Amino acid sequence: MFESVLVANRGEIARRIIRTLNEMGIRSIAVHSEADADLPFVREAVESVNIGPANPAQSYLDQAQVLAAARATGAQAIHPGYGFFSENAEFARAVMAAGLTWIGPSPEAIVQMGDKINARNLMETAGVPVAxxxxxxxxxxxxxxxxxxxxxxxxxxxxxxxxxxxxxxxxxxxxxxxxxxxxxxxxxxxxxxxxxxxxxxYIERARHVEVQILGLNDGRVLALGERDCSVQRRHQKVVEESPSPGITPELRERMLAAAARAGAAVNYRGAGTVECLVDADAQDFVFLEMNTRLQVEHPVTELVTGVDLVAAQLRIAAGEDVDIDATPRGHAIEFRVYAEDPKRFLPGPGHVTAWVEPSGEGVRVDSGYEAGNTVTPFYDPLMAKLCVYGATRAEAIERGRAAVAGFTISGPKHNLPFCAELLDHPEFVSGDYDTGLVSRMRS
Amino acid sequence: MVANVWKVVVAEGETVSDGDTLVILESMKMEIPVIAEDDGVVAIKVAEGDVVQEGDLIAVIE
The missing domain is CATH 3.30.1490.20 (ATP-grasp fold, A domain)
Incomplete structure (x- = not known):
């Protein structure tokens, strides 16, 4: 296993990766922009390096700065998180050329899946249905x-x-x-x-359902169950849950098999996600795209399978054999807490004057901020992910209501009122909803 | 809301119509178009790269 890993990201995902690194006794190294110096992920890392100004092009997206920080701290590997460099094959190659381990799939797999046209054609050849x-x-x-x-x-x-x-x-x-x-x-x-x-x-009244895969060093590709991400605004996910309430066991089996084939087609190694669109009435699906990285909503899968996906990524990248029993149990829901108003979903960054997270049985919060921090306009609006788990979907919803009510954020605008509204919305509660749900709630 | 002026779409002194996009702001990786609410000749009060806040004047239509 690695002695040290540099996390080339910020906010909640950097903090989440650093948590696993610290638990595994690996020296965690954070890089941060000037604007992020006082965020929790910087403090919780064993070491941290200021890599430049707030503008991401001059810090988090500056390859030379990130690689220089890795050299200066003696990092053995780089974890890109999601966004930023996570699906950048050129950077992955630069990391390897510098003698470090890239925690992610091969640059070839990133390139093949990163070009959505190529990916579509490749999937069709591999026997994965496309629109x-x-x-x-x-x-x-x-x-x-x-x-x-x-x-x-x-x-x-x-x-x-x-x-x-x-x-x-x-x-x-x-x-x-x-x-x-x-x-x-x-x-x-x-x-x-x-x-x-x-x-x-375009499939109207479709559900967005994705499959978490894990490509192992022996060439096997495991499918760790699905996540339903149909609650979306502006084609971006707001709430995800697993299992999907909208697919039959037969369809699930077909989707999991297709996702494993998709990964095998590019010799996939590590954690990835195969995104599909499901026609709930016809109980059929088509391939949408594959994300060659850790997904924002990975905690949903972690909660139902008990697998630490970041630890699995690290073990696979270190060349270890991983054996996972991924039989999902219970039900998990994740709410993305965005710095945006709950009506029109427009960005609302600001200084955080109060931040109190809920806790208790079946509640997990992955957050990037705390009281005293400032949510700046330079980065995406995700402040935290509130995740709940229950033995049944009804129990998860019940815990979700209590957890949303128990989360206090003052300063930036936030969408917790939207989450509360969603948890009482008959369509969401019934489970029979599609990607048009949020627009219908706001029309 | 704090935003950057990403793009000034119309030229100074251009005649615009109700519904035209004048300026595109950017905040938290989201594009926010500023739309004309009337017909007229436009005077742009910001430049690309400026940082604007709620209440700041962006353009005048006469």
């Missing part, structure tokens, strides 16, 4: 119009290199297609992805 869509990159509005007419409206427009919902848009006709295409093109240029656009048939 009707474009097989070649679309670069002009004329091509997009032609492709959309062939696929049939509504279509989903997204960037081949994008992720996290950024730049994604639904087009219902030629008029809205132009707008969606323009938005996707701008996002692609801005977030440094390729300029290629991908069009896919």
């Amino acid at each position: 009707a869509g474009t097989r070649e990159p679309v670069t002009t509005i004329e091509e997009a119009t032609k492709a959309a007419a062939k696929i049939g409206y509504p279509v989903m427009v997204k960037t081949a290199g994008g992720g996290g919902g950024i730049g994604m848009g639904v087009a219902h006709d030629e008029g809205t297609l132009a707008k969606a295409f323009d938005q996707a093109s701008r996002a692609a240029a801005r977030f440094g992805g390729t300029a290629a656009i991908l069009l896919e048939r």
Whole structure:
């Protein structure tokens, strides 16, 4: 096992990784921007290095700075968390070239899955179902119009290199297609992805269900159960739960088998997630994309399987044999606590004057902030993940209500009132909901 | 809300219509368009890269 690991991330996920490193007796090294110097993850790491100004391009996304910090502290490996460098094959290669271990899949697997067009085509070949869509990159509005007419409206427009919902848009006709295409093109240029656009048939009233996989050193790919991420605003997840209340045991079995095949197709090693869209009425699914990293919502799987996914990543990266009994038990729900207003979901950073987390049986909080910190506008709005576990979904919901009510945040705007509203919403409580739920709640 | 002025979409003195996007703000990795609420000639009061807060003047339409 490693003696030391540098965490190239910030906030709640850096803190969560550092917790496991500390528990395993591995020297944890944090890197942070000037704006994040007083956050808990910096203090809880054994060592920390200031790597530059608040602007992520000059700190968390500055390869030279991160590698220099690794050299200065004698780090043996780098864990990228999610976002930032996590799906950056060039950085993964730079880490290896520097003689360090990259805690993640091979750069080749990142490249193959990072290009959403290539991933789609690859999955089709591996026998994983995909939605009707474009097989070649679309670069002009004329091509997009032609492709959309062939696929049939509504279509989903997204960037081949994008992720996290950024730049994604639904087009219902030629008029809205132009707008969606323009938005996707701008996002692609801005977030440094390729300029290629991908069009896919949009499934209305779909559920977003993903499978956690773990690629082992002996070549096996384990599927550790699914997470239902259908509670979304702006195509970004707000609440996730496992098991999914919207799929039958037969469909689950098919999805888990397909996810393992998807991982095997790229010789996947470590933790990854195969995202799918499920047509709940037809009880069928299509491949959406694969995230070649630890997922934000990984605690949901940890709660139902009892597996520490970060520890598994570390063991696999260190070349150890991992044997996991991943039979899920009970029900887990995660609420993303965002610094945003609960009505329109607009960002609301600010100074944290009060921060009191709930605790108790079946409650887990992964947070990035505490009282006295400032949530700044430079980074994404995720402040904490409130996770609850129960023997049944009903018990998890009951614990969720108490935990949301017991979480106090003053200063930044936050969406806890939305979480409370959701937990009393008949559609969510019934389990029979889809990705349109949040828009219906706000229409 | 604190945001950065990411992009000024219209030119100074341009004639705009109700619903046109004037400026795009960015905060917490989210784009927030500032939309014209009337027709007229626009005067832009911010530059790309500026930091703006609630209540700051971004543009005037006359």
